[in-house]
Amino acid sequence: MGGAGHLRRPLGTLPAAPRRRAPPPRGPGGDLRPRPAHLRAARRHLRGRAVTTCYVDRKDAELRADGAALAVYEGGRRTGVIPMGPLTHLVILGNARLDTRLLHRLAERGVTVSLIGGRRHQLLATCAPTLHGDGRRRLAQYRAASHPGRTCERAAHVVAAKLDGEIALLEELRPRARRGEVVVTALERIRTARANVEEEGGGLDRLRGLEGAAAAAFFTAYQECFAPSLGFQERNRRPPRDPVNALLSLTYTLIHAEHVREVGLTGLDPMVGFLHELDYGRESLVCDLVEPARPAAERFVWQLFHDRTFTDRDFASGAERPGCYLKKAARSRYYPLYEAWAEGQRRTWREEVRALLRWLEEGGDAP
Template sequence: MPVIYLTDQGAMAHKKGERLIVEKKSDVILDMPLIHVEQLVVMGNVQLSAALISQLLVQEVDVAFFSSYGKYRGRLTPPALGFAQLRYRQYQVLGNPQTALPIAKQAIQAKLANQRRTLGRLAAAGGSKVQAAAQRATQTMQGIESQVSAAKDLDSLRGYEGSGAAAYFGGLKDLLPPSWGFNGRQYRPPPDAVNAALSFGYALLQSAALGMVNLVGLDPYLGFFHTIDYNRPSLALDLMEEFRPVVVDAIVAPLFLQNRFSAQDFRRESGATPGVYLVEGGRRRLIEAHEKQMATPVFYPRKKETTALRRIIEEQARHLANVVLGEAASYQGYEA
């Protein structure tokens, strides 16, 4: 089990010998060797002992912190040692539109292709009306894809990405039961259950992408497509773009289509954190689906091999590092 999710509110995680122990009200709810922990995801009110934190740093285990509703808070990572040359080259590539723009184009080209294919796969099980709506959306997206390579700058590229997203989520809207009230992608805050589930899933994916960016030594806050802003891991957001449809959308939509979510899995909040959010049962169901999807072996065109989606994200991060260092001629986005 490479990724451990700590979601039980009030739990305490500590180190006992070479084992990770998680307890709640004197009951042991997890006992496993620390050597098997690749990443720790802490959600909400879960405490970590100082000894455990120290050991996780020694083992270079990535630890990500989220609110109980899935909002990313930050992470505990070991020092980025030995990556000065890579990060220096990253700054140079970022500052040169002739080298930065092609990387961003490839990422968005792959995202649009994956959105189009995901929508087609989801619609295949629906009726003729659903399939016709999905076909209209995918045709629109195909036209936008053909324009991406001609984008002159990042602003025009972001415009194409936004137009593609509007067509894609419009098509997704036609697939999902109207009773869930999904009218397109909205997330600040999520106004309905579908957006709540998408936001939670994207947060999990962002955590994975950020972990991989840190692993290979790139600066996660300096991206090629997303604007640079305070506390925004722009490069991790860049990396996750091509994986949003195949990791998150491909599991969230079926959870609604197969009635695996109920109204009790969501809660509407007001006050400081307004919006609709997943609660414990829904979170667990989505986390299970997410981990299953990330472990699914799929074909990886760049290396012409079959491997887990989680490893493909890592390979794409390493591929990007090779492009930045000049060891690969150009970036090739992942298309499922």
């Protein structure tokens, strides 16, 4: 990841929407009606652009190859066509059917297919193009991951980048917090952790402890920036228990899938990271790369609620499906918003992976 370059970049924002007078409170909880301005802005932003990432979130949808296009069928009727020429990533959420002929076409064109579980929005599998042919890249990664000094160097870079992003975000949101003093206290704790990142000694355990303490402080302050009616009091997942955590989890999952694709195209091993220790089934390198991207994602989620693009009425929870999740109609609004936001982030994400690759190949200081 590009260290100083990453830290100087502003956190991502949605396409600008026209300012409007806030609608009056509605309902006993004082909830406000959704404001669709950012959705319209996102759709205008994407209109006429080539579709590079396609999201399929339709129950029992069937995907077929149709010449040079991907056709979507529901109930035997064709409901959509996406040209495969510019497509680079197909994200399938929930139940969908596709035949091997389509998989062959997608593989020939270098399109990554990500399968995300419909209930908990977890990345279940990735069908990616063949790994980069230069095995020396993976050997360089394994050597660095086996060297305690280089592992700590890289882990410190990841933690520093993430903490700098958290500090920048909380400074931006502090005027909007319900209790500004809580944000000030959190900022002091995160800044203290950030100052200690560069100290020597303690190894990975110390760095992980600093990152964990800073994350706890961050979410204590972050929750102060949302309406109490959303019930957001802490970070929770698997399953998320409130609307903010639900949107955070979905956004994190999509970002994770994007980084799995980038790492695969670069030819690195997604399972071998630096800050995140080896664990069966965990893509530790991808987790490392996602950490500095989280503050921008958290700003994106905050803005969606702040602008009332989503309210608690867009979410469902119940005994049949534990946790809190976006309703179907709300998900159809979320994907274009995410895509418009992610489009502005992908160059940074790609450069982060390339900077890591250069560091590995040069065997020098962390980028």
